[in-house]
Amino acid sequence: MQIKINNLSYTYLAKTPNEVEALHDVNLEIPEGKITSIIGHTGSGKSTLIQTLNGLLIPTSGEVHVGEYVVTNKKKKNKKIKDLRKSLAIVFQFPEYQLFEETVEKDVAFGLKNYGVKEPEAIKLAHKALNEVGIDKSFYKRSPFELSGGEKRRVAIAGIIALNPDILVLDEPTAGLDPLGSKIILSLVEKFNKEGKTIIIVTHDMNIVLNYSDHVVVMNDGKVAFEGTPSTLFNGDISKYSIDVPELFKFVKILESKGMKLDISKIRTLDDLINQLKEKR
Numbered sequence: 001m002q003i004k005i006n007n008l009s010y011t012y013l014a015k016t017p018n019e020v021e022a023l024h025d026v027n028l029e030i031p032e033g034k035i036t037s038i039i040g041h042t043g044s045g046k047s048t049l050i051q052t053l054n055g056l057l058i059p060t061s062g063e064v065h066v067g068e069y070v071v072t073n074k075k076k077k078n079k080k081i082k083d084l085r086k087s088l089a090i091v092f093q094f095p096e097y098q099l100f101e102e103t104v105e106k107d108v109a110f111g112l113k114n115y116g117v118k119e120p121e122a123i124k125l126a127h128k129a130l131n132e133v134g135i136d137k138s139f140y141k142r143s144p145f146e147l148s149g150g151e152k153r154r155v156a157i158a159g160i161i162a163l164n165p166d167i168l169v170l171d172e173p174t175a176g177l178d179p180l181g182s183k184i185i186l187s188l189v190e191k192f193n194k195e196g197k198t199i200i201i202v203t204h205d206m207n208i209v210l211n212y213s214d215h216v217v218v219m220n221d222g223k224v225a226f227e228g229t230p231s232t233l234f235n236g237d238i239s240k241y242s243i244d245v246p247e248l249f250k251f252v253k254i255l256e257s258k259g260m261k262l263d264i265s266k267i268r269t270l271d272d273l274i275n276q277l278k279e280k281r
């Protein structure tokens with residue numbers, strides 16, 4: 001499913017003294033089947049942007065096209081919005097705070113039941129989703145509140161994956177997790193992408209941008225400031241966006257400045273760098 005955003009603006013508390021224009025004339029295409037990161041300083045409009053993608057926020061002006069769905073304020077009632085939310089599902093920041101059922105399996109089945117799936121089938125699909133996120137059978141009947149932070153987050157992601165969305169949007173999926181917990185979540189995201197899902201990740205972590213993303217969008221004051229590949233971004237002048245260059249990228253630049261010929265556009269991980277160095281020998 002293709003995502004195309006045309007002249008999108010969004011204002012909170014419009015026509016009040018406190019109004020905030022969070023998005024201003026955003027035009028974007030999110031590549032299908034790829035991993036796209038959305039970055040930018042705090043308050044730049046990232047979370048607002050993703051919530052317009054499935055109509056949780058209705059644009060003040062402009063429109064969002066997701067496959068055949070259109071999110072706009074021109075339609076009085078968008079009956080298809082429920083279908084859209086199943087196709088483009090959002091994992092919010094700290095999704096574990098939204099767990100509430102008495103068992104893990106019931107929690108994951110909850111969303112499916114909202115879409116009319118009957119209990120036995122919903123539980124079956126919940127088990128499949130839990131298996132996908134690496135949550136063992138022995139957890140199914142446990143209370144979600146008794147799990148570790150990383151496990152809770154995986155259960156919350158299973159609740160979204162169970163809906164089998166084409167597009168998965170994650171708002172700061174690694175926030176508050178330790179390196180291992182983060183790695184587990186990111187490996188899952190990579191797996192979902194390999195299975196054909198389009199992924200959008202909102203993040204402040206530049207290593208996620210370099211290691212995992214095909215495409216990156218930089219938001220700045222509600223506008224798109226940059227769109228392209230991570231290596232183009234980090235090669236350019238990024239001082240104006242208040243973001244950091246990933247350590248690996250800095251290191252590769254130093255090697256290049258010492259005369260080492262490397263294809264920087266193909267270096268996303270330490271293994272990529274090691275492989276290029278081995279080829280040189």
Ligand SMILES: Nc1ncnc2c1ncn2[C@@H]1O[C@H](COP(=O)(O)OP(=O)(O)OP(=O)(O)O)[C@@H](O)[C@H]1O
Pocket residue numbers: 012013020021022040041042043044045046047048049
């Ligand atoms: N519910 C709201 N009511 C009023 N203003 C809001 C609301 N939510 C966000 N804003 C404002 O809209 C702007 C964009 O906020 P948004 O949450 O999209 O930023 P963000 O890029 O996700 O930031 P962060 O990195 O801190 O999560 C900010 O100026 C923010 O204060």
Ligand SMILES: [Mg+2]
Pocket residue numbers: 046047048
């Ligand atoms: Mg945000």
